[in-house]
Amino acid sequence: MSESLTIVGIAGSLRAQSYNRQLLAAAGELLPNDVRFILADISNVPLYNEDLESALPEAVVTLKQTVESADGVIFATPEYNGSIPGVLKNVIDWLTRPRGQSSLNGKPAGIIGGTTGMFGAVNAQMHLRHILPLLNMYVIPQPLVLISQIQNKLDAAGHLTDETSQKFLQQHLDRLVSVARRMKNEQ
Ligand SMILES: Cc1cc2nc3c(=O)[nH]c(=O)nc-3n(C[C@H](O)[C@H](O)[C@H](O)COP(=O)(O)O)c2cc1C
Incomplete structure (x- = not known):
């Protein structure tokens, strides 16, 4: 039997009621039972300053260890x-810091996101799809999970209610888990 996996989720919003953090939590619930999901806390990460690298801030150390x-x-x-x-x-x-000690290097990455507007964070996702391969991450190519008008697609408990979004999200997660399992077994 293959070893169990851990997937960490990072939401790009500090807002208490962030739709994207809710979406990420919903994604965590759609992962297989043997996959451990950790929602990273980025709320105390300071603004990047190279001068701080000689004694990394505690929140950065914790985040790097988690990832x-x-x-x-x-x-x-x-x-x-x-x-x-x-x-x-x-x-x-x-x-990605200190230089040569990137916590992201060589890991598979899923990208999902939503906006309250009509285009489901497509520009942001395309920019992230540009950045992550430059950091030697293996980005899941398809399907894109672009959730437009996300405020209408999450219920009060944060569950994704839109069937089409849920289908694409599930496929994206299945591929992430499959790639992560294969990469782990090859190590
Ligand atoms: C500074 C700012 C800029 C925004 N720019 C865009 C944008 O370019 N395109 C878009 O679809 N939504 C834009 N929005 C709306 C966000 O998609 C919306 O606030 C979303 O709910 C934020 O995600 P969150 O709920 O996870 O915090 C912007 C919101 C803010 C606060």
């Missing part, structure tokens, strides 16, 4: 002004 112990990462990104939010880029920047 390093995981077999895959799933990012849920909102779209801010046509790209990923600064908080998400900030976390990615920290995770």
